[in-house]
Amino acid sequence: MRNQLNQNKNQNCFGLRIPDIRHKLKYLLFTFAFFLFTFNLSAQKQRFPKPEFDTGYTQPTPVTPEPRALAMEYFDVLVLLLVLAAATYFALKSRSRQGILWLSVFTLVYFGFYRNGCICSIGAIQNVTLTFFDPAYAISLTALLFFVIPLVVTLFFGRTFCAGACPLGAIQDLVVVKPISLPKWLNKTLGLIPYLYLSLAVLFAATGTDFIICRYDPFVGIFRMDAKFLMIVLGIAFLLMGMFVARPYCRFLCPYGVLLSWMSRFSSRHLTITPSKCIQCKLCTHSCPFDAIDFPTNEKEVVKSGLGPKRFITYALVIPLWIALGVFVGAKSHTFLSKANQDVYLAELLIAHPELRNDPDNIDVQTFLASGKPMEQLVSEATAIREKFYIGSMIAGGFMGLVIGMTLLNTVVFRKRQDYEPHKGNCFSCARCVDYCPVEK
């Protein structure tokens, strides 16, 4: 098999014997196409004013689009269930990378371009959070199911949701062309970001400030073919980066990935590289573009390293200090963080710059003035929101402290492993590695 694959290494293409140049040209072409894609999307934002004279044309009354029919929402849930079942089947039963690949294409088309990236399980975190903290907000059953179902499936079968049911994962997965392996320390360090993003997303949702996951979703602008220029650029940048650093959003940003990772660690039937016994051929060692394969433990090296029980105890004892530090920093940061809230922002703006009341171009201020709401009420509401931020920021800070402490502790924990295994928390169950395993079932 290896010979068959290697024989193409120096393949002539159209008589050219300069494969490197050819590859570079393709990347450039691809990059160029995506950047141009950015331009045309932003161009669509322009508008033409109405004529200044009477044309006889009757201006249609703007109509607010009807929400998606409930039956169709349940249909979306059904599709999610079917896709998850198929992804799980392809990953665990048929062990088919091709199956998962085509499923990703379907997910991208349906949940991405057809459903415009909404509803999505990642954003549903915020709906669930807001339900707990805002008694006036009732989460829809669909949003709840989109949040819960992937977690439950992951708890039993690993992250098959990431493999084939997530449109954000799918669009990134499909552009992985020449992935590079990142060093472990970088993976670990960057791995802190999703926790930070999750804690901020929950904090902002709980305080009714913003749904930052949706607002800063880099791919939704591409799905909708209509987004702000910078968001399109961000999405394109992620895709370009994703050609070499596979699934950058999933690995180093996705807040839902944090929850899935936790669930997946407990999964009893996770994807395995080999269908039966590992023969230690090492063919799969570089097959994972996400650096999610754990190698067998070299016990001698571990003993020699000194990263043993002593350091484990030290790091374990330091965890409360990290938490305390996080709580302290969170408490201190609440003023800063709460400025993201529109009410707090407006109240502070009017207090610091009362002259802005005279600024007809300041839409925020003019809208507030037109509402007739007294300043006292605005300040009172802003103060209440800031109080919520005080508590929330301390919890978020404490959580981040715990995450840092636990991640640190994890670096001195060595699990006894004799085979090459997917890391249950980090593996997206994409089944790339199974194609590399020569072991037959």
Added chain:
Amino acid sequence: MNNQDKLKLSHNIALITGIFCAAVALLLLLNFWQITKTDPIESKALEALVQRLKDDRNNEELKEEIRNFDLLARKAYFNSQWQVETGAYMLLFGAIVLAFVLRVYYAAKSKIEEPEKVLENEIASRIIAQKGIVIVGAAVMVLALLASYLSVNQLKSYDANALVAENETTADEAVEVINVAPEQTAINEVSEEVAVNETTASENVTEVQSEDASPETPVTETKPAAASSGMTLAELQKNHNSFRGPLAQGVIMHKNIPTEWDGAGGTNVVWKVEVPKHGFNSPIIWGDKLFVAGADNTTREVYCYNRNDGKLLWTGVADNISGSPTTPPRVTDDTGLAAPTLTTDGKAVFAIFATGDVIAFDMNGKRLWARNLGVPDNHYGHSSSLISWNGKLLVQYDTNRGGKVMALDNKSGETVWETQRNSKISWASPVLAEVDGKYQLLLTADPIVAGYDVETGEELWSVECMMGEVGPSVGYADGIVVAANEYARMVAIDIRTQEVLWEDDFYLPEASSILAHDGLVFVATSYGVFVCYDLKEGELLWEDDFGSPVYSSPVFADGKVYLMDNDGVMRIYEFSRELKKVGENELGEMSGPTPAFADGRIYIRGENDLFCIGK
């Protein structure tokens, strides 16, 4: 299909789709460039056609040409939009195919790497990871702390700031009267050549408490007035002491008013001087002295000119006023910081600025008193002009925090009375009207047109009939008050019975005040239509659609009606029930203020210069 075939096929498809994507992308780029470069709504050709139409308003052929041009521009624009949208989808399709075949190509081409020795760097990597985690964790914490220390909790300072925000009220209550003692004050010396700047005056502060006024009910607080420095109507009519002349009614008694001039060419221009600082206030006249004000973000000044030769006699600076903001409030360019017109009682000249500063100078430039009424909460800038009667300086102070009118003592600046009004913000100016031997102050704002006793401030009557951002002042004649505002209505009110005699909503002024005189009413719209109505019946008598914007107010003088447009063209009409245009004269520069009149002279403030028109 063997692997070789797969490779070849995927490569070929990749190449074709790559070229396709590049071509579509290039076309899109060109389209994008074209859209950004050519703004169809600012087409020079269209602008030229519109300009031609302004000169030839009834040219139907030209109108049709403009419509066709506009339609063509729209078609081109929407065609571009369609191309962009279609191209985007084509590019998306191409990109998907390209991504797919590239994947197939690399999958078919991939080789299995030689197995490498593992775990070589596992321990080292973990140790580096520990450092990385600690560094990143600490960096996040430090950045958060830094951000927190750099953040200011403005909400905590709300109470203190609220007091400042309510300054408009407190400042009114705590009146600061500046008594200028001769030995403590540097006085602006009267100079024929150079204006002398005012220097700091020592301030004796007197606090006058006033009771809280309910916004629901107009409340009047009256203090004994200082010795009257009142003028007679005859005296006023000899001068031009306020916005729109005596009583601010727009009716001038002077004769021999010129009807022909050319500002740019110098024909019938007696003199022309540049005003040091800009302002939209109109000139006022007392005797041989003419006063205007100007302001910028640094200083606010009052200028006194000799109206015979245009020489600057003195400059009074409105500075060192307690309660005055260090930075002036934000105002719009078409209002500015010196929009209100000054007034004089012949003994002193009074000015108010958008900062809320009111200042009085004697006729020689000596500062008498100054106070700040609280920075008016006004999103365009305060523009209500001052007027004086019977020793009182009357100030309409309708702001976003509610309406009020007050009378200050001409000599001391102390509040004589103050009346809260059930009105919103306005930009109109007060008008005086004599009714059955007593003088009333007529004010208009959203929602009321009302009359106030000049002596006590008592609200004598009010009619709820106005709305919006009211700029035009009322017209008054023959016992009828006429008030109007753009996008609202024009109403004629019997001042004795408050009966609405008639109303109309076709031609409405935006900024120009209403002239009512001897059975006729004149209204100038901001889009350049000058209209004459019958005062009693409201019948539209004539209209002149000249198409230039007008902010200045029409004035009756010498049997004619004078109306200046923003382009500096003054149109003169015979005061008649029929349209008879007497003349049309160009100033040579833009003009928004209302001219002042004296025997044989018109004084016009342009964008930069002050003109004396006459022979």
